[in-house]
Amino acid sequence: MLLKVYFGMSVMGAVWARQALLVAAAAFLCAGCTTGCATNRAIDRFYEGYEPGAPLNAAIVEEEDRETYRRVRFDFDGLPDQTVPSVMALPPEEGVYPAVIFLHGIGQRKEFLDEIAEPFVEAGFALVTFDQHDRGERRLDRRGPIRSALALRRRTAWTVIETRRLVDYLETRDDIADGRVYLLGASYGAITGATAAAFEERIPAVVLTYGGGHLPTLFRTPEAREEPGLLVYPMRLVAGLFFAPADPVHHIGAISPRPVLMQNGKHDTMIIPESAQRLYEAAKEPKEIIWYDSEHIGLDEEQVEDVIDDAIAWLAERDAEHREEAPSGGGEARL
Numbered sequence: 001m002l003l004k005v006y007f008g009m010s011v012m013g014a015v016w017a018r019q020a021l022l023v024a025a026a027a028f029l030c031a032g033c034t035t036g037c038a039t040n041r042a043i044d045r046f047y048e049g050y051e052p053g054a055p056l057n058a059a060i061v062e063e064e065d066r067e068t069y070r071r072v073r074f075d076f077d078g079l080p081d082q083t084v085p086s087v088m089a090l091p092p093e094e095g096v097y098p099a100v101i102f103l104h105g106i107g108q109r110k111e112f113l114d115e116i117a118e119p120f121v122e123a124g125f126a127l128v129t130f131d132q133h134d135r136g137e138r139r140l141d142r143r144g145p146i147r148s149a150l151a152l153r154r155r156t157a158w159t160v161i162e163t164r165r166l167v168d169y170l171e172t173r174d175d176i177a178d179g180r181v182y183l184l185g186a187s188y189g190a191i192t193g194a195t196a197a198a199f200e201e202r203i204p205a206v207v208l209t210y211g212g213g214h215l216p217t218l219f220r221t222p223e224a225r226e227e228p229g230l231l232v233y234p235m236r237l238v239a240g241l242f243f244a245p246a247d248p249v250h251h252i253g254a255i256s257p258r259p260v261l262m263q264n265g266k267h268d269t270m271i272i273p274e275s276a277q278r279l280y281e282a283a284k285e286p287k288e289i290i291w292y293d294s295e296h297i298g299l300d301e302e303q304v305e306d307v308i309d310d311a312i313a314w315l316a317e318r319d320a321e322h323r324e325e326a327p328s329g330g331g332e333a334r335l
Contacts, residue, residue, distance in 0.1 A: 046245035047199065049079050050161045057083075058169050068092065069121040071114070076169045078162035085110060085137040086130035086166065089117035090175065098180035098319050099126040099170055101163060101203075103189030103196070105298075109136030116308065123312045124323070126176060130166060133158045156192055156246040163196040167203065179204065180322055182315050186210060187271065187296070190262075194248035194279065197255050205318040206255055207311045209263045210297050212275030213249040213282060222269050249282040256284035261314045263290050263307055270296035288314075 055077065062073040069089040078084045087110045091097060100120060104112055110131045120127040131138045133155035140151055163183070170176045183203045185193025190211020197206040212218050252260070260283050264276040273291075280289050290310060294303040316323075 043245045043250060046157050047160055047195075049157075050164050050199075052164075052168060054080065056165065056169050056172070058172070061085075065092070066114075068118050071117075074169075076165060078158060078165045082158070082162075084130045084162050084165070086128065087111070087113050088126055088128040089113055089121055090126045091121045091124060094175075096175055096177050097124060097126045098182065098322070099128055099176050100315060101166055101170075101181060101183045102127055102129040103159065103163065103183070103185035103193045104129055104132070104135075105186050106188035111136070119308055119312055123316055125182075125312070125315070128166065128170070130162060132162070153243060153246070156243070159189075159192045160196045160199055163193075164200045167200055171202075177322065180319060182206070182318070184209065184311055184315070187298075191248050192246075194255070194260075194283075195246070195251040197258070197260075198248075198251035199254075201258075203258070205259050205261075205315060207261045207263065207314060208279070209307060209311060210265060210268065210271055210276075211248070211262070211279065212264075212271040213247055213252065213279030214275060215243055215247045217278050218271070218275040220274070221272055248279055252279060252283045257286070259286040259288075259318060261288050261290070261311070263292065263310065265292050265294040265296055265303070267294060268296045270299070 058074060058076040060072060060074050062071075064071045064073075066089075070092055072088045072090065074086050074088065075083050076086065088099075102113065102116075104110070110129050113127060113129050117127050134140050134151045135155075167181055170181050171178070179202070181203060182205050183193055183197050183200075184207040185191070185196075186209045188211075190208035191213065193206065194208055194211065194213070197203045262276065262280050262283075264271070264273060266273060268276070276289075280287065292303050292307065297303055297307055
């Protein structure tokens with residue numbers, strides 16, 4: 001089944017939405033962030049650490065033949081001394097394939113790949129993802145809201161760096177086609193994915209699924225308005241300042257001239273349509289947006305298959321010039 005886990009914001013649900021501002025505000029106060037934290041200098045420092053020539057120390061942990069795909073569990077180094085547990089699904093036939101890096105939602109881990117791999121490999125793509133900082137095998141001990149918010153801020157930056165290092169790793173594999181490593185981010189993964197693609201010019205096309213930007217707007221969810229009452233406005237400001245360097249509206253324009261597809265819900269209460277529209281307006285051509293008559297996708301499972309099918313079809317169109325025969329409704333897509 002194509003699961004609600006595809007979109008991690010829904011897994012945390014209303015609990016995450018209600019707590020996010022409290023967590024971010026508390027951490028901001030302790031971290032001493034100032035109104036200047038969205039300057040270019042701060043943004044540059046926020047994403048420091050990518051070293052393309054650093055050793056990857058990549059290692060295959062396990063290879064397994066599943067019913068519809070080959071599964072490869074592997075590790076690589078992101079930042080120094082930071083092992084990134086990863087997993088990839090490949091079509092069952094030996095060959096050279098384009099790849100889709102999937103950045104998962106805020107409450108998810110790499111194993112979600114096993115729930116959604118089949119339609120990607122049927123369309124001739126390898127699908128690859130990794131445990132983001134503080135998820136899966138990298139889960140930290142719970143240490144209260146302040147440290148949790150600091151971990152989330154770190155995760156936002158590291159996900160960008162680790163995505164770029166994953167591209168480095170995929171370029172070393174004989175079964176991944178050169179110049180055909182695409183990116184698809186869902187929910188929180190779309191927010192970080194916009195920035196990752198902006199920094200990583202080797203990604204030729206990007207799908208941002210149920211993501212948004214402009215943090216003051218992003219924090220105007222119904223849950224955020226309900227709690228914490230009268231404090232919501234100053235806390236929204238505080239949280240916005242704390243995470244300001246990570247706001248994808250600062251970065252998404254740099255993806256151009258590479259194409260971007262956004263997918264969003266007209267009735268989304270987690271990533272509200274106004275936030276999605278702000279991110280779309282910040283993007284440059286070529287860009288497209290598809291609006292679905294839905295809530296946030298994990299809260300509206302009827303849309304999941306349509307959203308995935310549309311994303312795969314769009315990526316296949318971008319990749320068609322490299323294929324022996326452009327696929328229609330699945331099939332092999334090899335050099």
